[in-house]
Amino acid sequence: MSSSSPIAPLAASLDDPERARDLARMKRLATGLFLLAAAVFLTCVLLGEETGAWVGYVRATAEASMVGALADWFAVTALFRHPMRLPIPHTAIIPRKKDQIGASLGAFVQQNFLTRAVVEDKLTTIDVPGRLGAFLAAPGRAERLAGDAGAVLHSVAGLLRDDDLRPAVAGLVDRKLHGTPAAPVVARTLELVVDGDRHQEVLSAGLRGLARFLEDNRVVFRAQLGDASPAWVPDWVDDRVFDRVFAGVMAFLDEVGEDPRHELRRAYDARLRAYVHALRTDPATAARVEELKKELLEHPAVRTWSGSLWTHLKDAALTAAADPDSALRARVAGMIREAARLLQTDQRVRELVQRHAHGIAGYLVERFSGDVADLVGSTVARWDTEETSRRIELQVGRDLQFIRINGTVVGGLAGLVIYTVAQLLG
Numbered sequence: 317m318s319s320s321s322p323i324a325p326l327a328a329s330l331d332d333p334e335r336a337r338d339l340a341r342m343k344r345l346a347t348g349l350f351l352l353a354a355a356v357f358l359t360c361v362l363l364g365e366e367t368g369a370w371v372g373y374v375r376a377t378a379e380a381s382m383v384g385a386l387a388d389w390f391a392v393t394a395l396f397r398h399p400m401r402l403p404i405p406h407t408a409i410i411p412r413k414k415d416q417i418g419a420s421l422g423a424f425v426q427q428n429f430l431t432r433a434v435v436e437d438k439l440t441t442i443d444v445p446g447r448l449g450a451f452l453a454a455p456g457r458a459e460r461l462a463g464d465a466g467a468v469l470h471s472v473a474g475l476l477r478d479d480d481l482r483p484a485v486a487g488l489v490d491r492k493l494h495g496t497p498a499a500p501v502v503a504r505t506l507e508l509v510v511d512g513d514r515h516q517e518v519l520s521a522g523l524r525g526l527a528r529f530l531e532d533n534r535v536v537f538r539a540q541l542g543d544a545s546p547a548w549v550p551d552w553v554d555d556r557v558f559d560r561v562f563a564g565v566m567a568f569l570d571e572v573g574e575d576p577r578h579e580l581r582r583a584y585d586a587r588l589r590a591y592v593h594a595l596r597t598d599p600a601t602a603a604r605v606e607e608l609k610k611e612l613l614e615h616p617a618v619r620t621w622s623g624s625l626w627t628h629l630k631d632a633a634l635t636a637a638a639d640p641d642s643a644l645r646a647r648v649a650g651m652i653r654e655a656a657r658l659l660q661t662d663q664r665v666r667e668l669v670q671r672h673a674h675g676i677a678g679y680l681v682e683r684f685s686g687d688v689a690d691l692v693g694s695t696v697a698r699w700d701t702e703e704t705s706r707r708i709e710l711q712v713g714r715d716l717q718f719i720r721i722n723g724t725v726v727g728g729l730a731g732l733v734i735y736t737v738a739q740l741l742g
Contacts, residue, residue, distance in 0.1 A: 335710050342717035349724045350389070353381035376735030377728045384727020388720045395716070396705040410708055411701040418696025422689035430685035432678040439677055445669040449659030458652035462645045466637030473634055478627060485626035490613065498609040499602035503595035506588065515588055516581060523573045527566060534562065 360375035393399045394407040410417065428434075452458065509515050530537070538558050542551070572578045594601040612618060636644035658665040696704065709716075 332710060335714070339710060339713045339717070342714045346385070346389070346717045346720035346724070349721060350382065350385040353378045353385060353724060353728065357382060372739075373732060373735060377732040380731020380734070381724045381728035384723040384730070385720060387727075388723030392716045392719055396709050396713075410705050414699070414701055414704050415693075415697045419693040421696065422692035425692060426685045426689035430681050430688055432681055435677045435681050436674050439674055443670075444673040445659040445666040448669070449656045452652055452656035453660065458649040458656070459640075459645075461652055462648040463640065465648055466645065469637045470634060473630055478630075482623060482626045485629075486622040489622050489625060493613055494610070497602070497606065499595045499605045502605055503592050506592045506595070510585070510588060510592065515585070516576065519581065519584060520573050523569050527569045527573075530562070530566065537562070
């Protein structure tokens with residue numbers, strides 16, 4: 317018999333074998349009741365009313381059961397296909413109305429589920445920061461998310477063209493450096509150095525370095541003095557002059573280095589502070605610093621450095637992201653664990669996240685609910701007609717078979733009542 321008949325078996329579906337088996341079992345049950353009613357009806361016809369008055373009651377019940385079973389089979393089948401493959405009007409409703417059903421389903425979801433009121437009402441019953449914090453605080457979760465972030469970074473870097481970004485980054489750095497006045501930056505840097513007496517430490521280190529340099533090159537300086545001295549001057553005179561001058565220079569360097577209140581230090585401090593003041597107030601001084609900055613930025617070595625900046629930064633970031641033991645991965649994992657702790661313990665953070673979760677969810681629903689509805693409708697529209705019918709039947713067909721079963725039972729009872737009333741009135 318055709319698959320459209322009331323006793324046709326269900327075509328097996330591989331999408332959900334369990335549902336397909338349940339649907340086939342219910343179809344067999346409903347068809348079995350129809351066949352049972354038909355067998356009883358034929359038996360009563362063969363027995364005839366001469367056998368007894370009870371035959372009429374059983375026959376009427378069986379006859380009405382068959383009518384109810386066939387009517388409800390027709391109604392259920394007409395949803396998914398033409399019964400008996402006959403193009404009867406108003407049958408195969410789902411295949412004919414597939415696109416309309418998809419659009420209606422999308423609109424139904426949008427109007428009844430994807431609304432700000434529904435989503436925000438649901439969120440009031442959910443501890444969003446608590447759940448998010450528990451998720452992030454799960455053992456090993458921070459490390460896995462840090463690794464996932466590294467994988468995402470690699471993927472994004474793979475999509476970017478170095479040839480496009482290298483000049484873009486170099487141009488951005490160049491514009492930023494050229495657009496930033498140098499004098500205030502230098503003045504602020506020197507102020508920090510002076511306020512912390514770092515400039516005196518620098519001077520002390522410079523004096524020590526100069527003393528070591530002179531001592532290491534003492535022979536060289538003595539030779540230079542000998543070359544510059546007249547030939548008639550004895551060497552022992554040159555030696556005594558050099559030793560006294562050299563000792564005086566070394567003593568002076570040692571004196572300045574050991575005395576924090578030395579006059580040279582005070583003069584050095586005063587001149588440096590005056591220079592800081594000039595950087596802030598004297599246009600000529602600021603202009604000289606700015607000119608020096610421009611010369612520095614135009615130097616070929618600096619241009620080469622800025623051009624390779626993107627490559628160096630990208631390579632360093634990708635290397636650190638790929639290394640599970642890198643400081644970057646450890647820093648990201650630590651930030652995730654700290655975020656989990658705040659989400660679970662800090663009341664201000666919890667209230668902030670809960671409040672913003674409402675706003676973000678409401679915005680997303682209002683912004684994208686129409687897109688979701690269109691997605692539902694367009695997805696259903698792309699489905700094959702028979703595939704759509706099969707999918708829907710697989711989801712709800714089992715329950716629809718109860719209509720056939722109920723039709724068989726209720727039809728039989730109705731037939732029995734009608735026959736009984738007719739007998740009583742006759």
